[in-house]
Every structure is written in structure tokens, then in C-alpha cells.
Amino acid sequence: MADSRPPQLRRNLSIWQAIGLSVALMAPSMAANINPQVTASTVGRAVPLTFLLAGIGVLLVGYGFVRMCQYYQHAGSVYAFVGSTLGPRVGAISGAALFATYTFFGVVTSCAFGILGSDFLNTIGIWSNPPSWAPYLLAAISLAGCLVLTIIPAKRGTTMLLSIEGATIVLILLVCAVVLVRLLAGNTPAGSGHTFTMKVFAIEPGTGVSTLFLGIVFAFLSFAGFEASSTLGEETAEPRKNIPRAILGTAIFGTVFFTVVTAIEVMGFGAGPSGVKAYASSSSLVGDLGRSFVASWVGDVITLGAAISAFGCCLACMVGASRLMYAIARDAGGERGLASVTREGTPGVAATTVACLMGLIILIDALAFGAKTEDAFAWSGTIGTLIILVVYVLTTIGAIRLLFVQRKLPVPMYEIVVPILALVVLGYTLYRNVLPYPASNTPAFWFPIVAGGWLVVCAVAVIAAPGTAARLGERLATEDGIAGDLDEVAAK
Incomplete structure (x- = not known):
């Protein structure tokens, strides 16, 4: 008799494919080339210090994800983790929040693909002096390509993307090694006068701690995605062992990589005011260093690799967001609509919806606000x-309850210090990015409003639908590998 059950997610991924999703979403080669400029505009030469502090915060947060994944395996990631520890309503809010994060990060990475791609085409002369809309065109191509690879996964194509990411990371490290050696030897490009200095780990006079934590936001952005493999709990072999390894390994690598690379970048551009200004205006940091310290073709290759990394990161965002949408929709209403699965075993309808939302955000930015890429x-x-900082807070609180209140895993009590420190770092970073509130005549005025507004809308929607919350609680307690107590979860 034929199996009448609807298609399900398949447990056919290895630990390296799980690591691949986290690394792809973190996209270190892209992040090292295009993220630190925003931080430099806030904290000046102290960019490496912000990345070091963000890395420590990520490692503290990673503790909660590692422990949660040792107990739960679920495509919904934090939706399941938080829902089974703090209640289905809070779980739905956290899942919707992480979904929003991945969606916004899909916009970030598709735009990064456009910026880096147009810079590469301009540099090599294929598209000289491209118009202002060129990066948006490339961003649209990126979204379309990622949608195809999300619905019809090409393992060879994905492996190729990860291979290019790995090769670009190696090339970045080689360029950084050359830059460091030349700085130490005093053999820098003519007229630069740049030298090795540890001042890049010290904030400039007059820069307060609150300003430092404003800069940490974009450092956190570079790490965001280290937890992405948690969405593959239903598709990875031996998930209780492999998913935690993927998360922790990605976090440790990111901390070392970003701290070292950004330190060498700042020194390569120069730690003085003119160097910091050039650093903040660069369209490809390591690409520019490769051109000036090694050879022009090296910089071009790095810029191309970073653009491909941005594409891979956009793909990972779409994969992660579609899994979250699929998981929540499945638990709320069954395997139909947004929770339907293609014959290839992928959430096709959810993926299409995610791609459309990413494109809509870009259109609103460009048409309604006249935004450049x-x-x-x-x-x-x-x-x-x-938004993701709030998600990390909820996940950390859920981990504290799972480990030290419910005692679901045999963990020493003294380890509670780790998630508490994580809450301190996350709480202070959020506080300093909301208060003092940004001026009304700046774009920053709208950032907390949009982020907070999304969370409020999600909370109101969940509270207004108690029946849906009950179904979520029942599903979390009885299916998908979630080992919870139905009565305890439903009571929340």
C-alpha cells in the first residue's frame, strides 16, 4: 500500500553540512570585507576591540544554544527551544523574531552581493562606472538564485559555494599575514607610514563605553548566523552531538577570525584619523589591502570571493527563515500551505514567501526612502x-530554566554563571542602542521602532489566538523530538 503521509524533512545531512550552514550564514569572508566599516564610523580605530567583545558575548550565548541542542532537535530552532521551556506563546514570538532577523539579514547579504559585485565588475572593467541602481539589480539576481537553490537544493552547487568561501577565507588570511609581516618590518606601501600598533585594541580618548557598545551591534551582525545549524535538528545525523559541535566550532572560529583580521585591517589602513576615514569608506577592506600590499589581482579575487560569500549567506538566510516559517506553520495548522513540503523535501511555499518579503523590504527602502544599497x-x-539580540536573551533564559530549574540535563550548578553573564552583555548592548534614543532627524530613529514594532505585533497576534497557542504547545510536547511535559507547557 502506498504511503499516504505528506513529505517530511529528511535526516540526510552530515556535521560538515550543518557547519556549512552556520558558516555560510555568518559569511566570514563577506563580513570581514564590508561589515567593520559601519563599526569604524562609531568607534574609530577600536574596531578589533568591539569584535573581541562581541565574540565573547557570542560564546556566552552559544552555551545556551549548545545545551538546548543537546536536548532538542527541531527545525524551528529557538521557536522550539523557547516554546518548550518558557511556553508556546513566548516560543512563537521568539521564532517569529528569528524569522524576521534572517529575513532582514537576507536583505543585508543580497545588498552586500550587489555592492561587492558591482565593485568587482567596475574594477576589472566589465561594467565601468556602474549606475547607482546596479547593486540593486545584482541584489535581485541574488534573491532569485537563492530561491531556486532553496527549493531545489543542488548539493554540488552548495558544496561549491562553501568551497569558494573556504578558499576566500584562506586567501584573506594569507593577505593578512603578508600585511602583518610588512607592518612589522616597516615595509609598507610608499607614503603610507603605517606601522604595527596595539592601539587598535584601545578606545580613542573621548570615546565612552556607551559609544563602544553602539559599535558592537555591527560586530554582532558579523557573528549572527553562528546558531543557524540549530534549524537542521531534524535533518542532521546524530543531532545531539553534531549540532552543538557545529554551533560551538563556528562561534570559536568567528571570534578568532574577526578579531585578528579586523586588527590587521585597521593597522593596514592606518590607526590615525586619515586611515580610519579611508577604512570606513572602503567598499572591500581586505580587497583594498590585497591590491596595495600584494597585487591588484589578489584584491580582485578577494572581492569576488566576498561577493560569492554574500550570495551563500543570503542562501543560508533564506534556508533558515523558510525552515522557521515551515515549523511554526506546521505546528499551528498541519502540513499544508506554508507548511507544505516539495517532493525534494524542502519547504517550497515558505521559501517563496521569504524571498518575496526580502524583495519587498528592498523595494520599500529604495522607493519610499530613497535609500542607496x-x-x-x-x-x-x-x-x-x-531583533536577534532579543532572541538570544529569550534563548538564554530558556536555557537557564531547562538546565538549572527543570534540571533536564546533568549540568553542574556553577555553570549558571555563563548564561547570566550572557544576559548582562546582551542586556547592556540593547540598552545602549536604545538609550539615549536616536534623534528624530536620523534614520537610526526608526531602527528600534521597526524592531520593537515587529516584536509587539507578534506578541499581540499570539495573545489574540489562544487556540493556536494551545496547538503549538501540544505539538511541541508530543512530536518533532521535543521531550516536554504537555501539562507543564500548556499551563504557560
Whole structure:
């Protein structure tokens, strides 16, 4: 008799494919080339310090994700983690928040693809002096390509993207090694006068701690996605072991990589005011260093690799967001509509919806606010990071309850210090990015409003639909590998 059950997600991924999703969403080669400029405009030469502090915060947050994934395996990631510890309503809010983050980050990375791609085409002479709309065109191509690869996954294509990411990371490290050696030897490009200095880890006089934490937001953006493999809990072999390894390994690598690379970048451009200004206006940081310290073709290759990395990151955002939408829709209403699965075992309807939302955000930025691609990149990055910090807070609180209140895993009590420190770092970063509130005549005025507005809308929607919340609680307690107590979850 034929199996009448609807298609399900398949457990056919290895630990390296799980790591690949986290690395792809974090996109270190893209992030090292295009993210630190925004931080430099806030904290000056102290960019590496912000990345080091953000890395420590990410490692603290990673503790909660690692422990949660040792107990739960669910395509909904934080939706399931928080829903089974703090209640289905809070879980739905956190899942919708992470969905929004991945959606905004899809905008960030598609715009990054446009910026880096147009810079590469201009540099090599294929499209000299491209018009202002050129990056938007490339961003649209990126979204379309990612949608195809999300619905009809091409494992060879995905493997190729990860291979290019890995090769670009290696090339970046080689360029950074050359730059460091030349700085130490005093053999810098003619007229630069740049030297090795540890001042890049010290804030400039007059820069307060609150300003430092404003800069940390875009450092957090560079790490965002380290937890993406948690959405593959239903598709990865031995998930209790492999998913935590993927998350922790990605977080450790990101901390070391970003701290070292940004330090060498700042020194390569120069830690003085003129160097910081040039750093903040660069369209491809390591690409520019490769051109000036090594050879022009090296810089071009790095810029191309970073553009491909941005495409891979956009693909990972679409994959992560579509899995979250699929999981919540499935638990709320069954396997239909947004929760339907293609014959290839992918959430096709959810993926199409995600791609359309990403495109809509770009259209609103460009048409309603006259944003350049760089503006859409920075705006969506800040909004997405503010939202994901709230997600990290909820996940950390859920981990505390799972481990130290419910005692579902045999964990020493003294380890509670780790998630508490994570809450301190996250809370202070959020506080300093909301208060003092940005001036009304700046784009930053709208960032907390959009981020907070999304969370409020989600909360109102969940509260207004108690029947849906009950179904979510029942599903979390009885299916999908969630080992919860139905009565305890439904009571929340």
C-alpha cells in the first residue's frame, strides 16, 4: 500500500553540512570585507576591540544554544527551544523574531552581493562606472538564485559555494599575514607610514563605553548566523552531538577570525584619523589591502570571493527563515500551505514567501526612502541585529530554566554563571542602542521602532489566538523530538 503521509524533512545531512550552514550564514569572508566599516564610523580605530567583545558575548550565548541542542532537535530552532521551556506563546514570538532577523539579514547579504559585485565588475572593467541602481539589480539576481537553490537544493552547487568561501577565507588570511609581516618590518606601501600598533585594541580618548557598545551591534551582525545549524535538528545525523559541535566550532572560529583580521585591517589602513576615514569608506577592506600590499589581482579575487560569500549567506538566510516559517506553520495548522513540503523535501511555499518579503523590504527602502544599497545594507543590518539580540536573551533564559530549574540535563550548578553573564552583555548592548534614543532627524530613529514594532505585533497576534497557542504547545510536547511535559507547557 502506498504511503499516504505528506513529505517530511529528511535526516540526510552530515556535521560538515550543518557547519556549512552556520558558516555560510555568518559569511566570514563577506563580513570581514564590508561589515567593520559601519563599526569604524562609531568607534574609530577600536574596531578589533568591539569584535573581541562581541565574540565573547557570542560564546556566552552559544552555551545556551549548545545545551538546548543537546536536548532538542527541531527545525524551528529557538521557536522550539523557547516554546518548550518558557511556553508556546513566548516560543512563537521568539521564532517569529528569528524569522524576521534572517529575513532582514537576507536583505543585508543580497545588498552586500550587489555592492561587492558591482565593485568587482567596475574594477576589472566589465561594467565601468556602474549606475547607482546596479547593486540593486545584482541584489535581485541574488534573491532569485537563492530561491531556486532553496527549493531545489543542488548539493554540488552548495558544496561549491562553501568551497569558494573556504578558499576566500584562506586567501584573506594569507593577505593578512603578508600585511602583518610588512607592518612589522616597516615595509609598507610608499607614503603610507603605517606601522604595527596595539592601539587598535584601545578606545580613542573621548570615546565612552556607551559609544563602544553602539559599535558592537555591527560586530554582532558579523557573528549572527553562528546558531543557524540549530534549524537542521531534524535533518542532521546524530543531532545531539553534531549540532552543538557545529554551533560551538563556528562561534570559536568567528571570534578568532574577526578579531585578528579586523586588527590587521585597521593597522593596514592606518590607526590615525586619515586611515580610519579611508577604512570606513572602503567598499572591500581586505580587497583594498590585497591590491596595495600584494597585487591588484589578489584584491580582485578577494572581492569576488566576498561577493560569492554574500550570495551563500543570503542562501543560508533564506534556508533558515523558510525552515522557521515551515515549523511554526506546521505546528499551528498541519502540513499544508506554508507548511507544505516539495517532493525534494524542502519547504517550497515558505521559501517563496521569504524571498518575496526580502524583495519587498528592498523595494520599500529604495522607493519610499530613497535609500542607496549601502543604506539598505546598514539599516536592515541594525534592525536585524537588535531583533536577534532579543532572541538570544529569550534563548538564554530558556536555557537557564531547562538546565538549572527543570534540571533536564546533568549540568553542574556553577555553570549558571555563563548564561547570566550572557544576559548582562546582551542586556547592556540593547540598552545602549536604545538609550539615549536616536534623534528624530536620523534614520537610526526608526531602527528600534521597526524592531520593537515587529516584536509587539507578534506578541499581540499570539495573545489574540489562544487556540493556536494551545496547538503549538501540544505539538511541541508530543512530536518533532521535543521531550516536554504537555501539562507543564500548556499551563504557560
